[in-house]
Amino acid sequence: MAVASKNIPAPDLVKARRALLSVSDKSGLIELARALDAAGVELVSTGGTAKAIAQAGIAVKDVSDITGFPEIMDGRVKTLHPTVHGGLLAIRDDAEHREAMETHGIGAIDIAVINLYPFEEVRAGGGDYASIVENIDIGGPAMVRASAKNHAYVAIVTDPADYACLTETLSQNDGATPYRFRQELAAKAYARTAAYDAAISGWFAEALDIEAPTWRAFGGRLENVMRYGENPHQKAGFYVNGDRRPGVATARQLQGKQLSYNNVNDTDAAFELVGEFDAGRTAAVAIIKHANPCGVAEGATLKDAYLKALACDPVSAFGGIVALNRLLDAEAAEEIVKTFTEVIIAPDASPEAAEIVAAKKNLRLLVTGGLPDPRAGGMMAKSVAGGLLVQSRDNAVVDDLDLKVVTKRAPTDAEMADLRFAFRVAKHVKSNAIVYAKKLATVGIGAGQMSRVDSSRIAARKALDATEAGGLTESLAKGSVVASDAFFPFADGLLAAVEAGATAVIQPGGSMRDDGVVKAADEHGIAMVFTGVRHFRH
Known part of the structure; x- marks a missing residue:
C-alpha cells in the first residue's frame, strides 16, 4: 500500500x-x-x-x-x-x-x-x-x-x-x-x-552461474558526455561499468580529439576482432568501418599485416579505425598515417610511433595494456522497446572447434590456415557474412545483407575492386577460401563463391539441405569444412 x-x-x-x-x-x-x-x-x-x-x-x-x-x-x-x-x-x-x-x-x-x-x-x-x-x-x-x-x-x-x-x-x-x-x-x-x-x-x-536471473540490472558511471550520438540530432553519453576487459572503455588516450559515439562503437568492434589473433604467434591488423571490417590480415610484422589489410578495400579504409594486436611501432605508424584514419588502438605504442601519430593532431591513439580474451565470458545487452535483450558473449574460438571435412577433397594445409583465419574474421562481420581470404588476409568481405548469396556476390565484387586498386589482372578471390558465418541454405551462395574463384569453404553446417550443398562442392572440386558453430552478429 x-x-x-x-x-x-x-x-x-x-x-x-x-x-x-x-x-x-x-x-x-x-x-x-x-x-x-x-x-x-x-x-x-x-x-x-x-x-x-x-x-x-x-x-x-x-x-x-x-x-x-x-x-x-x-x-x-x-x-x-x-x-x-x-x-x-x-x-x-x-x-x-x-x-x-x-x-x-x-x-x-x-x-x-x-x-x-x-x-x-x-x-x-x-x-x-x-x-x-x-x-x-x-x-x-x-x-x-x-x-x-x-x-x-x-x-x-x-x-x-x-x-x-x-x-x-x-x-x-x-x-x-x-x-x-x-x-x-x-x-x-x-x-x-x-x-x-x-x-x-x-x-x-x-x-553462481545463474543464466537468467529473474531481475537483471545494469549500471555504469558517466565517462564522457558526447557531442551527439549516431547522428547530430541524438544525445549520447559513454558509461563505464568497471569491467576490466581491455578495450576502448579501459584504454588510455594518448592524443587526439574526443571520441565520438560512432568512434567508440567502431573501435570496440575493431579491438574485439583483433583480439582473436594471438600476439605471440603473429602480428595482426584489423581496419573497421561502421563496425564492419573492411580489411584484416596477419603478417610477420605490423607493417606487413597493415598493408595486406589495406589492400582488401583501400577506399573503405579512408576514415576508418585501425586495431593492432601488438605494440604499435614506428614502421607501422608511418604507414597508417598515410591514410586518413579516425582511431588507432593497440596494446601499447613505442615513443617513436606516438611521435609519428602526434603529427596528426586529430588522430586518436588509444593504448589498452593488453588484448581482450576471445574465450572469456560475460554478458552483453541490447535495448529494445520496453526491455533488454541479454546474452552471453560469443566466446567460441575456431581453434577450439572440432572441424569436420565433409567433401571428397580435404583442404590443403595452406587452405586450412586460411579457412581458420577467414572464420575468425567472419565472427566479427555483420550477418549475413561472407569473407574471402588468401595468404592470411581478407580479399573480399560481404556484410549485413538480407540474402547470403548477395553477401557472396558483394564480397566477390569487393575482391575485383581490390584487384583493380592493386593494378592486378586476376581477381584476388582466385584461389582464395571463403567463410560463411551461418550455413548455406541453398547451393547458390556456394556457387557464387566458386564463380569468384574460391577453392575451399568453411561454414557451420546444419541446414536441411546440407547434402545438396556438399554435392555441389564435390561437383566443383571444392573442399568444405563444417564447424558446427554459427556466428550471427546483428
Missing part, C-alpha cells in the same frame, strides 16, 4: 549546521572537512574517516558519540541506528517529527558525505568470494538512500568530484544549500546506489 504524503512544501534554502562524513575513498576528504569546519558546520564521522579528520587537526565527533552505541562486528554495525537515520530522514517542518527528535535526542543532519566500499574495484581486481562479499556495503547505501529521499532537507554527496561544488554552493548561499542543488545530488545518489547494486547482483549471477 502506498504511503500518503503530508504535502509539506520543501524549503528552498537549508542552513548547514551538521554534516555526517563516512567515506571509503578519502580523496579530497581533508580539504572538504576543513572547509566545512571553517563554515561552522559540526562534523560527525565514522571509523577511519573520523580518524583521518582528527589527525588533520579538525574537530570531529565519532558517530558512536551521538548514538551512544559503539561500532560492533568489525564495523559492520555502526551507522544502522535511529539517531543517525532519524537525523537524516526527519521532516523538520512536521510537528510530529520534531517532537520525536526532541523526545529521543535526535539531531538533524543537513549534509551527508558518503561513498561506498570499493566493491567494483575488489571484484575487478580478482578478489576471492569472501573478500568480495565483505566489500558489499550495507550502512553506506542505507544512509545514501535515506538522505536522498529526504532531499527536501539533506544534501547527499556521493562523489568526491562534487566536493568543490558543495563548498562553493555553501559560500554563495551564506552556508545554506538550495533545493534544486539538493534535488540534483539526490538524483545522482540514487543512480550511484542503483549501479552499485547492479554490480553486486551481476556478480552473484556470474559467481
Whole structure:
C-alpha cells in the first residue's frame, strides 16, 4: 500500500549546521572537512574517516558519540541506528517529527558525505568470494538512500568530484544549500546506489552461474558526455561499468580529439576482432568501418599485416579505425598515417610511433595494456522497446572447434590456415557474412545483407575492386577460401563463391539441405569444412 504524503512544501534554502562524513575513498576528504569546519558546520564521522579528520587537526565527533552505541562486528554495525537515520530522514517542518527528535535526542543532519566500499574495484581486481562479499556495503547505501529521499532537507554527496561544488554552493548561499542543488545530488545518489547494486547482483549471477536471473540490472558511471550520438540530432553519453576487459572503455588516450559515439562503437568492434589473433604467434591488423571490417590480415610484422589489410578495400579504409594486436611501432605508424584514419588502438605504442601519430593532431591513439580474451565470458545487452535483450558473449574460438571435412577433397594445409583465419574474421562481420581470404588476409568481405548469396556476390565484387586498386589482372578471390558465418541454405551462395574463384569453404553446417550443398562442392572440386558453430552478429 502506498504511503500518503503530508504535502509539506520543501524549503528552498537549508542552513548547514551538521554534516555526517563516512567515506571509503578519502580523496579530497581533508580539504572538504576543513572547509566545512571553517563554515561552522559540526562534523560527525565514522571509523577511519573520523580518524583521518582528527589527525588533520579538525574537530570531529565519532558517530558512536551521538548514538551512544559503539561500532560492533568489525564495523559492520555502526551507522544502522535511529539517531543517525532519524537525523537524516526527519521532516523538520512536521510537528510530529520534531517532537520525536526532541523526545529521543535526535539531531538533524543537513549534509551527508558518503561513498561506498570499493566493491567494483575488489571484484575487478580478482578478489576471492569472501573478500568480495565483505566489500558489499550495507550502512553506506542505507544512509545514501535515506538522505536522498529526504532531499527536501539533506544534501547527499556521493562523489568526491562534487566536493568543490558543495563548498562553493555553501559560500554563495551564506552556508545554506538550495533545493534544486539538493534535488540534483539526490538524483545522482540514487543512480550511484542503483549501479552499485547492479554490480553486486551481476556478480552473484556470474559467481553462481545463474543464466537468467529473474531481475537483471545494469549500471555504469558517466565517462564522457558526447557531442551527439549516431547522428547530430541524438544525445549520447559513454558509461563505464568497471569491467576490466581491455578495450576502448579501459584504454588510455594518448592524443587526439574526443571520441565520438560512432568512434567508440567502431573501435570496440575493431579491438574485439583483433583480439582473436594471438600476439605471440603473429602480428595482426584489423581496419573497421561502421563496425564492419573492411580489411584484416596477419603478417610477420605490423607493417606487413597493415598493408595486406589495406589492400582488401583501400577506399573503405579512408576514415576508418585501425586495431593492432601488438605494440604499435614506428614502421607501422608511418604507414597508417598515410591514410586518413579516425582511431588507432593497440596494446601499447613505442615513443617513436606516438611521435609519428602526434603529427596528426586529430588522430586518436588509444593504448589498452593488453588484448581482450576471445574465450572469456560475460554478458552483453541490447535495448529494445520496453526491455533488454541479454546474452552471453560469443566466446567460441575456431581453434577450439572440432572441424569436420565433409567433401571428397580435404583442404590443403595452406587452405586450412586460411579457412581458420577467414572464420575468425567472419565472427566479427555483420550477418549475413561472407569473407574471402588468401595468404592470411581478407580479399573480399560481404556484410549485413538480407540474402547470403548477395553477401557472396558483394564480397566477390569487393575482391575485383581490390584487384583493380592493386593494378592486378586476376581477381584476388582466385584461389582464395571463403567463410560463411551461418550455413548455406541453398547451393547458390556456394556457387557464387566458386564463380569468384574460391577453392575451399568453411561454414557451420546444419541446414536441411546440407547434402545438396556438399554435392555441389564435390561437383566443383571444392573442399568444405563444417564447424558446427554459427556466428550471427546483428
